[in-house]
Structures are given as C-alpha cells and as structure tokens.
Amino acid sequence: MNFMRKFxxxxxxxxxxxxxxxxxxxxxxxxxxxxxxxxxxxxxGSNSQSAVSAAENEINRLDKxxxxxxxxxxxxxxxxxxxxxxxxxxVTLLKRAMNFYTLTDGAFDITTEPLTRAWxxxxxxxxxxxxxxxxxxxxxxxxxxxxxxxxxxxxxDENTSLDLGGIAKGYASAKTAQIFKENGVSSALIxxxxxxxxxxxxxxxSDWSVAITDPDDNxxxxxxxxxxxxxxxxxxxxxxxxxxxxxxxxxxxxxxxGYPAQSGLKSVTVVSEDDTLADALSTGLFVMGLxxxxxLYSKNSALFGAVFxxxxxxxxxxxxxxxxxxxxxKFEVIER
Amino acid sequence: MKTRTWIIILSxxxxxxxxxxxxxxxxxxxxxxxxxxxxxxxxxxxxxxSVTDEREITLNGKFGKNIIFISHGHIEMKSAECPxxxxxxxxxxxxxxxxIVCLPNKVVIQFEETPYGADAKTGAAE
Ligand SMILES: [Zn+2]
Numbered sequence: 001m002n003f004m005r006k007f008x009x010x011x012x013x014x015x016x017x018x019x020x021x022x023x024x025x026x027x028x029x030x031x032x033x034x035x036x037x038x039x040x041x042x043x044x045g046s047n048s049q050s051a052v053s054a055a056e057n058e059i060n061r062l063d064k065x066x067x068x069x070x071x072x073x074x075x076x077x078x079x080x081x082x083x084x085x086x087x088x089x090x091v092t093l094l095k096r097a098m099n100f101y102t103l104t105d106g107a108f109d110i111t112t113e114p115l116t117r118a119w120x121x122x123x124x125x126x127x128x129x130x131x132x133x134x135x136x137x138x139x140x141x142x143x144x145x146x147x148x149x150x151x152x153x154x155x156x157d158e159n160t161s162l163d164l165g166g167i168a169k170g171y172a173s174a175k176t177a178q179i180f181k182e183n184g185v186s187s188a189l190i191x192x193x194x195x196x197x198x199x200x201x202x203x204x205x206s207d208w209s210v211a212i213t214d215p216d217d218n219x220x221x222x223x224x225x226x227x228x229x230x231x232x233x234x235x236x237x238x239x240x241x242x243x244x245x246x247x248x249x250x251x252x253x254x255x256x257x258g259y260p261a262q263s264g265l266k267s268v269t270v271v272s273e274d275d276t277l278a279d280a281l282s283t284g285l286f287v288m289g290l291x292x293x294x295x296l297y298s299k300n301s302a303l304f305g306a307v308f309x310x311x312x313x314x315x316x317x318x319x320x321x322x323x324x325x326x327x328x329x330k331f332e333v334i335e336r
Numbered sequence: 337m338k339t340r341t342w343i344i345i346l347s348x349x350x351x352x353x354x355x356x357x358x359x360x361x362x363x364x365x366x367x368x369x370x371x372x373x374x375x376x377x378x379x380x381x382x383x384x385x386s387v388t389d390e391r392e393i394t395l396n397g398k399f400g401k402n403i404i405f406i407s408h409g410h411i412e413m414k415s416a417e418c419p420x421x422x423x424x425x426x427x428x429x430x431x432x433x434x435x436i437v438c439l440p441n442k443v444v445i446q447f448e449e450t451p452y453g454a455d456a457k458t459g460a461a462e
Contacts, residue, residue: 032376033442038435123420189456196456211454219433224454234459269458 028052034063035169036123037193043180044187044203051183055176059192062175065089066168068113069122078154079113079161086154093164093171093276094149100167100280101144104296108284109255111146113161114138119260120242121251127242129249135258142255166235170279173197173231177275194239196232197275213238215266215309222267222309223327231275235282236267236309254287263289264311271321272304281306290316294334301336369448370411370429372404374441381448384409397441404445411445413438 028048031040039059043052065087067073078084086094100108115138116122118130130138146160156162169192180188180199188199189208198208207226214220215238225232237250237260254261268285272278281304285293290308297306297318305321315331322333368384374395390407392414400417413423413436423438435446 030376031373031444033439036439038437038439038444191456194457194459196458198456202455208456209454211457213434213457213459219430221432221454221457232456232458236459239459267459 030056032056032060034059035067035172035193036069037169038191039193040191041176042189043185043199045185047183048185048188051180051185051188054183055179055190058175058179059172062089062168062172066093066164066171068163068165075162075164078156082158082160083153083155085152089171091149091152091154093167094147094154094162096171096276097164097167097280098144098147098149100277100284103300104281104284104288105292106143106255107287107292108166108280109142109144110162110164110167111142111144111160112253112255113163114141114159115253115255115258116163116165116251117161118258119249119251119253121240127249129244129247139255139258142258166283167276167280169193169195170231170233170276173279174275177231194234195275195279198227198230198232201228212269212307213267216313222307222315222329223325223331225269225271225307225321226324226326227271230271230273231278232269232271233275233278233282234267234269235286237261237286238266252283252286261287263287265289266309266311266313268293268309269307270304271306271324274303277304297334298336368409368431371444371446371448373444373446376442382406382411384411395441395443397438397443399440402438402441402443412436413443413445416441 026046026048027042027044029042030052031038041052041055064070064072065074068075070076074084074086074090097110118134118138120127141159146157148155173190173192173195176190177197177199186200187203190197196210202208207228210225210227210232211221212223212234214222215236235252237252240251241248250260252261263286265286268282270278270282270285285306290310293306301318301320305318307321307325308316315327315329316334317325317331318334319336370382370384372379372393379395380393387406387408393404395402399419402416402423403414405412405414410428412428413426416424416438418438418440420440423436423443426436429436429445435444437444
C-alpha cells in the first residue's frame, strides 16, 4: 500500500516532467506561398496547430481579396472597372492607406500601380527605364485624391490604379497576430516575406531577437532588435532592382518624380505594435529620407520606432529603440 | 523486492531525463542541417556536414525542373527551368544568408536552424 503510494507519486512526478517538456516543445509551423512571396509561421503552445491553420486560411483569403494580379480579387476588379462595392476588409485597408498618405505627406501612396507597371516591376514584365513621356502620363493618375470612398462604394478616377503591395502584408500580419491571441497562443513568430511579427515572448519567456538585414550583404546584419508583441518591417532598395547602362534602379518609386526614390537611404526598418502602420511607414519613410522622417518621428514617437541605414552606411535609430537595439557597428540616436 | 523496484524506477527516470536533456541540447546546437521544401512540404532534410559524395536532386514544378546540387558543406540550385532564374543566381546557401527560393516553382532551400543568432531576419525574403 505504502509502496503503491510512493510509486504513484513518483510516476506522476515523471509524468508531469514529461508533459511540461512536451508542452514546451509543442510547436506548429507552416511555410507556404502567398502574396507573391514566402510566408513562414511558427506558434508554440497547446493550441498552436489549429491557430496556424486558421492563420494560413486567413492569409490566403486576404491574398485573393487584395492581389493586384489575381483576376478575381476586389483590387483587380476595382482597377479594371474603376468602381466596386467592396468588402469590409478592403474598405478598412483603403481608409488606413489614405491616412498613411496624409501622415507621410504623400510619400506612402497606393496609387503607384501605373508607375510600377511602367518600370516593369510586376512578374511577367521586363524591367526597364520608361520614357519621360510615359512617366509624366503615369504621374497624372497618382495621388490619394483620385480615390473616392463612399461607405462601401469605392471609385477611382480614370486611369488610376491601386497596388496594395506596400500595405497588404502588414494587414495580413495584424490579422494573423489577432488570430493567435484569440486562440490563446502566447508565443509565435510570423514572417510574411520578410515582414516580421512576434507574438508575446519566446517560449522561455525571453525577448525575441530580430535581425535587420545588411543592405550590402544579405548574409550579414546591421544589428538586432530585442522585442515582444511587435511588428518589424524593412523596406530597402536592395530588395528588388535592375541595372541599366551602369545605373541601378530599385522598386520603391517616389511619386513626386516617378523615379526610384533617391532619399539618401539604403533601408528603413519600422518597429510598431501596429503591423499595417509598420508596413506602410517602412516605404513612406524610405521615400521621405532621414531628415523628414526624423521630424515625423518627433511628433509620433508613441506610434513607432525606426532604424535607418544611409547611402554612406551610417546607422541611425530612434531614441525609443535605444534599449532594444544592439549592433557591432557604430550608430547614432535620433532624439524625439 | 522493494529496493529493486525502486532502483528500476529511479534509473528509468534518470534515463528519461537524460534522453530529454540530450534532445533539447541537440535541437539548440548550431548545425548545417538544410531543409528542401516544395509547395510548403518537406522534400528532404540533409546535414551538409555529413555529406561525403556529391549528388543532385531533381524537382518537377509548374515551370519545369529544378536541379539542386549538393556536396560536403555545400548546396546550390544548379539549374532551373523557371522564367526568372533568381534561384540559380542566388548561388550557394550561406550561413546567415537568405534562403534559396524559386517562387515560380515554389521551392525553398533553407537552414533548419537560424545560424545568425537571431530568431528572425527582416527584409530578407523578397
Ligand atoms: Zn527559380
């Protein structure tokens, strides 16, 4: 009897040890293709498997809704017909895009589709420098004033077309993080084509470590950020570009000039709890350059933090990231 | 009888702990284990350090063949029938570098651990 009691205590202790080890290791991951890139999702904890499946479904649903290239998407139909009765997701996202357009003084713009097309930055097109005439014509169609939102009715001016490539992944990442929270997942890592989002802390309770790619060498890093519950998004001229007559032309188009942005930056990384804002601002700040971005930061330091790499390879970080950023390189701090 | 039972129980507990411990240690040590994925599912896992003979793996995708070349400590996309050839131009898979990706044929070659000492890297995959 005594033996049985001791045995059962020991058995339960071993079982508990076993289960805690199992639970710690309980991990679900998925890697799949959507939004013209690779999505990689890892979640930890008991509910992780169903949460990952739900997230994958949600991302694929949003891809079908927001893709510029998918003929059945709302955005494709809007670009073709210049008028649609849009779903709640599309309306929400377009409204946010308009807000970011205002916030960045037009640097973040979703009406760049005709310009991006002229430069050939869509799959199936040849990348090339367009004629000045083509650029001038495309520039006439650019700007948020060409979008009209009236409840669910969205209309575009003639020849205006939208591309949500600079914001859709951020929106999908926010939705994914939300699904994880609803499913009780307190530890997860999401990378939507290099847009990183961390949920909670690492399974052992420590901060997630997110490295920022060195614009000059993909295998190196500019530094790392120790973060939890936040999105980390980088826009860089190194991500997509082509060379013509010895010049390098990248994919982040400045709607002032119609040419790839020449703002003195190689990359901008935005850190924010708001995934959609992080995605949009990484492009917006890249176009704005260091000086204008610093001014925007001083008024909005509660919204986001940022890491800049300039053409001269100088690194600047905003002062709200001082305790989070570490690097082997020298860096300057932008005071708010 | 009682003592013997205790010895058996305790030693099996020790063995269980040791196995778990080794499993945890093993999974967190840096390695050169590479995963080859097609359309999200694992095709093959290879420890590049234990490769002795050179070999090739051929995958068939929507846009034709991808031929992967493997030798000791080395893996690359040798050739591909995809339209953009970005996967071939990537060159060998480097520690800390970006994965080799063929978007048209949905092939990914990557390290199973993140050897750059961080959990994730931004802006890398585009
Ligand atoms: Zn390829």
